Amino acid sequence: MHPVNGVFFQTRDYGSIGRRFLAAIIDIMILVVVFFILSATGQLFSENWAVNLLIFVFIVFTTVYLTWIKKSPLRTLGYRLAGIKIVTLQNKPPSLVTMFFRLLLMLFYPFQFPIDTLWLINDPHRQSLRDKLTCTYVIREDTIPVGERQIICVNYCLLGFNFLFKEVK
Known part of the structure; x- marks a missing residue:
């Protein structure tokens, strides 16, 4: 079996906590605006099925926006304005x-935020816990890799849990 290689970047090329926070705030504002538009539309209907349909539309929009659009070259508005993108190792x-x-892990974000922030600040690749779990980097949009190294598995113990993460050596 051949070792798998991954790329690494200069420290300044990883998405900083400020850029990530800016992107998150902008994307949350977009979702809030869509929610209020759909809520206002829902006020026009008295039938439960119509309200349920609008809730379903919001869930689908949120999922598509935070998965397919975020990973595409188009990216979300927050990621575009913050100048960052998501890539694999x-x-x-x-x-x-x-x-x-990654989206499902956001459901635990209120509980994980302090740990994620501390992890992000102290990680040499500026990966949050979500990034580690999904083997992704958040990098600046105009970044090119500095080099390539072998991907290894590293064991971390956090709050009594053991995690095995893939990292670029």
Whole structure:
């Protein structure tokens, strides 16, 4: 079995906490605006099925926006304005499954935020815990890799849990 290689970047080329925060705020504002538009539309209907349909539309929009659009070259408005993008350890766009897993991990974000922030600040590749779990980097949009190294598995112990993450050596 041949070792798999991944790329690495200069420290300044990884998405900083400020850029990530800016992107998150902008994307949340977009979702809030869409929610209010759909809520206002829902006020026009008294039937439950219509309200349920609008809720379904919001869930689908949110999922598509935070998975397919975020991973595409188009990216979300927040990611575009912050000048960042998501790539795999091989510097390729992540799969939809990976992006959906990242989205599901957001459900735990209120509880994980302090840990994620500390992890992000102290990690040499500026990967959050979500990035580690999904084998992704958040990098600046105009970045090119500095080099290539072998991907290895590293064991971390966090709050009594053991995690095995893939990292570029």
